[in-house]
Amino acid sequence: MKNKKGIILAGIIIGILAVALVKLGNPVNMGICVACFIRDTAGALGLHRAEVVQYIRPEVIGMVLGAFILAITKKEFNVRGGSSPFIRFILGFFVMIGALMFLGCPLRMMLRIAGGDLNAVVGLVGFIVGILVGVYFLNNGFTLKRSYKLTKLEGTMFPIVNVILLSLLLCAPAFILFSKEGPGSLHAPIWLALSAGLIIGALAQRTRLCTVGGIRDVVLFKDWYLLSGFVAIIVTVLIGNLFLGSFKLGFEAQAIAHTDGMWNFLGMVLVGYASVLLGGCPLRQLILAGEGNIDSVITIIGLAVGAAFVHNFGLASSAKGTTFNGRVAVIIGIVVIVGISIINSDLKLSFKKKGDVKVDIN
Template sequence: MDLKEERVAIVAAGAVIGVIAAMLVFFGNPANMGFCIACFIRDTVGGLGLHRAEAVQYIRPEIVGLVLGSFLIAIGKGEWQARGGSAPLTRFVLGFCVMVGCLMFLGCPFRMILRIAGGDLNAIVGLVGFACGILAGTWFLNHGYSLGRTYRLPASEGAAWPIIQVVVLALLVVAPAFIFFSPEGSGPGAKHAAIAISLAAGVIVGALAQRTRLCMVGGIRDMILFREPKLLMGFGAILVGALVTNLVLAATTGNAYFNLGFEGQPVAHNDAVWNFLGMALAGLGCVLLGGCPLRQLVLSGEGNGDSAMAILGLAVGAAFCHNFGLASSAKGATPAGQVAVVIGLVVVVAIACANSICKKKA
């Protein structure tokens, strides 16, 4: 496939993903949250009882579907390979910090685009912060940042993560007494599409993202480093696909699928400083990880154990944020969350320095 064909494929996949994300809201997901990797991991760990914020407790089939979609297409294309060993604990810490930033903003890079498609102008502030974080990250890349090489691992290592996803899905379907569900009307966790629809959407998006290597961080990073816009074009297509679908749904149903402005946005706040800093932390951390949360899920489906460690970091970070009052709400950022973001920025900068500038001096 030449570059032109690759760009067309990425744009087409992005448009399909944008439509699917918007339609998930139509089928029951929270507004402007057809997909949100950070929010859905948070909901899932809540469903498993790792935090007790009852407004956000539901095992999200979309997360399972993303991993399984990537896994199945990678197997089919002969691209699946168990690998890992590239600073797994560091990746765990980076994932933790990325989640702190995302829950300050109330969304991952994927949801940031969907929030813009729903008319939420606060997400544009987040986008600026995200781009600044990536810009800082590319500076470290240019100065030799690396977490080291990965190594081939036994197939059982790579297969463990998809198997875990199947077990989590079974827990959702069987719903034993120790699994938590947000009470009706309590918050975002109580809003969800049917399991089959959510799972199918996740599988399709996971397969498309695996084939096209879609990554919001990679798109901005590649544009800065190489002036290559193809991945960024994919997220532009997600924006257009979701925006058009939202406008069509608003016109045909009479419901508010599109609301242009800063005020009254669903599951969002309008504190510009902390929207900016939260996504700056997420952007910098994702560059150091080598991809956004969506990309980490896709890589984990391909057999990458290091990405699975990053996702575990995201999961523990989500539980920590809700257990200790770090996550924002529609009322704005919490004081503890503000402190956590500042600490997170210090930690990721320290990791970046230790694995670039300091490594060179040593």
Template sequence: MKDKKVFLGIIGAGAIIGLLSALLVKLGNPGNMGVCVACFIRDTAGALGLHGAKVVQYIRPEVVGIVLGAFLVAVASKEFTAKGGSSPFIRFILGAVVMIGALMFLGCPLRMVLRIGGGDLNAIVGLVGFAAGIGVGIFCLNKGFSLKRSYKLNKLEGYAFPLVQLVLLGLLAAAPSIILFSAEGPGSKHAPILVALGVGAVVGVLAQKTRLCMVGGIRDFILFKDSYLLLGFIGIIVFSFIGNLAFGQFKLGFTGQPIAHNDALWNILGMFVAGWGSVLLGGCPLRQLILSGEGNIDSVITILGMFVGAAFCHNFKLASSGEGPTPNGKIAVILCMVVLAVISYAFREKFSAKQSKKVGVKVEAN
């Protein structure tokens, strides 16, 4: 049983992240987007030319800070371990699927929480879908779903992704002509680089030390009646609400919300896909960034899948806008649910064992 200090620690982490997120919006980030892993990966993908949506192109230093913060504290606490090899391509696909769901809703699970703290009632609708998706994911876990174990790798594998983040930071600072930057739209709105980098690093450190995860909070509460991670989730909502009130950014309602739409069905289904996919992956997009900083190459592969998913979303008009979801996006979300169902079934322990046995019989016959 966790002691009082541990619970205060996760609440404190949520409080700091909520307040700093509200501060980033005050200093220039898009509304209710102090930190959004999905949106920021999407923006970075655009800056690198992976998609051509001119309004969402900017290398977001918050992502760099999250990875480097997690990396430094993991090394300092001797928790850094290079490992991988747990169904890498399936994780890549799941990363893309989670991104498609998130961009249907217009935000990752962390932004969903921050949108609630900013008064966006559409995010509460999204939370319903998110919780339902987690519930389906838990059902799959109970039926034996597993992406198998990972293996220890050369340390250079673990160092590579944090080094890539340093390269991205250098490109942001140098701003060469090969990097694309939005002149208008959400990509043109950002806090000062050093502030954003510093906030990202604080988020990375706090999330690494507390194991903060938007999916884990609901999952653990349903599975084990453990409210530890859920308290961090609630802390972000409460203190982002306080921060938004203090900065005059709070706006209650369904309409006129920044970078959001009020199509309830597709807000639910987008977050349903994000929740289900994140349970299969073992953590939300924020948690995947933290794990990548700790040397987990499976999480790096997941993040790369999210980059490609973001590119697909904007190159093929899958992402929603303030006007609502697109026809292509609706089809993509339905296909994502089919993909999740197939993966959930195929990676059950019993099914995998039967397939392995069949392969063994065929080998013997040959």
């Protein structure tokens, strides 16, 4: 699946699965949302106590295992890590801050657009702006340094953790928390959701599908390969929603969404910006983790901790709107990531002291 036809077909299949998962029980416009699903899983494990978003999502487990199985099969399982791990953790943390301000990851943003949610169009504009800022720093030498080869055992631990999560979902011991109402209580049957995740993980592994990478590659290389998969998902879900009568155009009364345009925009600026620096969106991080990339595992841990932080400290948006704490966190996130960008790039800030002596700060 190295040509454009392959990624378009993958996008169509993923779009169909997203529509089917909603029909089978997932929340509206949330057939697939990596950020939301990681947040729900963190809640099920007790990392936060927001009772309406607690459920171990088998789709995420399937994506990791699907990528892992195919990477092993195709001899593409390559265990590596050590590329600025704590910075990656911080970037993942702030990706989640931005996503839960907007109420969705880039993939859910696409599904919301395809469902007629115009708030997501505002988010898309912010997402593109964030990517463009990130690309500016990439063009000025931004790097998180090289990664190093690690043992195969290191790479297999994350897939094993996901198998353990699946067993906890199936066994449902008392210490695992499950929502009785709200988005966390809405889900497709376990085995169907897991199967969908396995298919999505395998397709994303073969095509290198990435919502951030699509826009980044058009800007940097005039390469439309990844973006064609992005568009295929939106068009497929749009057709599915029109066929099922679930398309609803407008800003108001959209499912699990708010109408605060500024913060929809800024939330996705943060997501797009941080994801470019990380080298991929949350979906791409799951696939890379399945392929043995330990740096992506660290990023996913950052996403999970970010989700817990958001709900434990009252940062999360809701259908009622944004929160003051959440708005402050988004601004802090943008400032922190600008700092990381400058320090890890070749960009030089210069100013003049008395006597016109120019001073450069690398």
